[in-house]
Amino acid sequence: MTMTQDRLLALRDLLRDFELPLEHAHQGPFLGAALRQLRDDGLDRLPLPGGGDTLRRWQALATVAGADLSLLKLYEGHTDALAILAELDGDALPGTWAVWAAEPPGVSVRIDTREDGQVRISGSKAWCSGAAVVEHALVTVKDEQQRSQLVAVTLAQPGVSVGSGGWNAVGMAATHSVTVDFDNALARCVGGPEEYLQRPGFWHGGAGIAACWYGAASRLASYLRYGHSDDPHAMAHLGAVDAALAGAAGALRECAGWIDEHPAAPSELAARRVRAQVEGAVEAVQWHVGRALGATPFCRDRRFARLAADLPVFLRQSHGERDLAHLGLHLKAGHEEAWAL
Known part of the structure; x- marks a missing residue:
């Protein structure tokens, strides 16, 4: 079952009235149930990146992002x-999945031993979104030679301990992005050392995150489009928002087409470029919507306020100027004309 146009419409219909419960304690289980519903309905079976329908995949991600960014965080990971x-x-065991690949300084997971084609892992992994509600995770660990190795772990086993603290942000709070501790937990290797980072799909997925940013920004912009008078200043802000989103949409379509035409080609430059383009558009949307609407929706509209709090945190999956510097270095090292029309 794949994400046809009809199923994309079904996804939009299902999420049209999605809203997290007000009580913070209930948000994690609610998100877990929503993710399982999407899986049970086959709405997680997206076209694979580079398979000829990458744009449809990104449209699904943008749709979920427009409904709720915390749900999107779990859905995108799955x-x-x-x-x-x-x-x-690798074999995908039934259930819900996450990808935990953050490597902050001083916190890591290592392979301890190997046995019967599997490995035992120990250590701590930070920024584990959805840890309390998903069933399996792909985790980056260090092998015996300190190389990055991807492993698949089932969480309901001895030696896996899910933390409960460490996330103090108001934005994206429902994702419960906590630390998970592993103590001689059983896992299996997925691919070889460094293969997770070197595969073509690594940057395909990185580009897809920009589609998530776009979906959330589009939803934020809708509050200006449909909920304001024809005040000329508001209309000027709306015009700026439209121009920014149209440019970002064009960049995403172009990048998705390029990936489908060159599925095995190095795509870091294309991915970094589209991420920078969309990030700039999202920041423009945030600024213009806030200027046009003032304090009222931030204070009186719970869904708007949640989105306005979640989006800046989620957007920091970009590393700002560091990412732009990498883009500049790639461009500097190239030999083709970068800006020919």
């Missing part, structure tokens, strides 16, 4: 895990 497993010939 669908990314399925794509990674398909690319690296």
